Amino acid sequence: MHIHYISEQNSILNHFLAQLRDVEIQKDSMRFRKNMERIGEIMAYELSKKLSYTNCSIQTPLGTKDTMMIKDEVVLCSILRAGLALHTGFMSFFDDAENGFVSAARTHGAEEILVEYQAAPSFKDKCLLLLDPMLATGHSMVAVFNQLLQKEQPKEIHICVVIAAPEGIDYLKQHLPENIHLWVASLYDSLNEKKYIIPGIGDAGDLAYGEKL
Numbered sequence: 001m002h003i004h005y006i007s008e009q010n011s012i013l014n015h016f017l018a019q020l021r022d023v024e025i026q027k028d029s030m031r032f033r034k035n036m037e038r039i040g041e042i043m044a045y046e047l048s049k050k051l052s053y054t055n056c057s058i059q060t061p062l063g064t065k066d067t068m069m070i071k072d073e074v075v076l077c078s079i080l081r082a083g084l085a086l087h088t089g090f091m092s093f094f095d096d097a098e099n100g101f102v103s104a105a106r107t108h109g110a111e112e113i114l115v116e117y118q119a120a121p122s123f124k125d126k127c128l129l130l131l132d133p134m135l136a137t138g139h140s141m142v143a144v145f146n147q148l149l150q151k152e153q154p155k156e157i158h159i160c161v162v163i164a165a166p167e168g169i170d171y172l173k174q175h176l177p178e179n180i181h182l183w184v185a186s187l188y189d190s191l192n193e194k195k196y197i198i199p200g201i202g203d204a205g206d207l208a209y210g211e212k213l
């Protein structure tokens, strides 16, 4: 698995991650969602550098300009609920991408994952970006991956998360194909006995959309 950390170099990304984590600032759910979006935009830009490109000729009013454009179609697929705000950020940059949504709820202390709702286009021979801000045990991501790829295979796969625990990264390494990319925005988080990421941010879905019953 190719792992890309996008905050190894200091940048304004530090501020957006800090605001996600800040126990006071995160109480403003609009700002929380906006920060997820802005992190999604930064990650989308960094990821775009690793895609395949092909030469296209652009007609201007005064002539033509050869321009390298992204070669493959992109499909953005996020994991409900927390993935939605990250999805908006990616969509703002990959604005001609098709979009898919899959639900995943951790039950019984993250030992079981309930994958129910799935609405996704074909991603055969396309570049599939799987989006979820949190990678704790990795069980949700692997459950969704297996469910999505039951019938067809994409040309390439990029898993995009904001905050990852080492246990989650190891779990993906054990259960997913070698030739996928994992993009991570934060560094140096771990996992507690309740399978929450420490210091983490708390419950991303609840912070973005309200506490679920």
Ligand SMILES: O=P(O)(O)OC[C@H]1O[C@H](OP(=O)(O)OP(=O)(O)O)[C@H](O)[C@@H]1O
Pocket (backbone or CB within 6 Å): 079, 080, 081, 082, 083, 104, 105, 106, 110, 132, 133, 134, 135, 136, 137, 138, 139, 140, 141, 168, 195, 203, 204, 205, 206
């Ligand atoms: O790596 P894992 O141990 O599977 O944990 C990560 C998952 O947990 C959270 O979802 P949750 O089940 O809280 O649903 P929500 O996003 O609707 O809050 C988060 O959004 C991830 O999908």
Ligand SMILES: O=c1cc[nH]c(=O)[nH]1
Pocket (backbone or CB within 6 Å): 082, 134, 136, 195, 196, 197, 198, 200, 201, 202, 203, 204, 205
């Ligand atoms: O810390 C965590 C772990 C899983 N899901 C979350 O939303 N937060």
Ligand SMILES: [Mg+2]
Pocket (backbone or CB within 6 Å): 082, 203, 204, 205, 206
């Ligand atoms: Mg949650």
